[in-house]
Amino acid sequence: MPDLYDRAQEREQANTVAAQRAHAERQTPEPQQQRVAGQVLCIDCDEPVEPRRLEAKPNAARCIHCQTTWERRNGN
Template sequence: MPDLYDRAQEREQQNTQDAQAHYRASLSPEPEQVIVAGCVLCIDCDEPVQAARLAAKPNAARCIYCQGEYEKEQRRHG
């Protein structure tokens, strides 16, 4: 049975891997935005990219949901 120290090490390793994957994803160039009638549309689902997302990342090309799915897929295929 793993003790508290072993579980803490496992969690730290997972957090490090997640942070590294997030960092690598942030380095990849952002795809070009699709803008229709002044509205940025998600390149994956064609829905408008949320204003809060654009405020945080003005060059975002995906809505927050699709970006999350994209990042999950990137982590799976590393």
């Protein structure tokens, strides 16, 4: 019979899985990158996406400024 510790671990695991699923359902898929001459351009402002941003998120389609603006507008 599971003890209190075992039940707490099981509950914590169930809560973690539920939170991960809820988070995944709220996420919108990343739009397709706009590539011109081997460079990724922001899909909103057409400026090059910063190399540091692409290092952190290789599939980024927006520059940091436009992504921040998009997230504020869309409540993310």
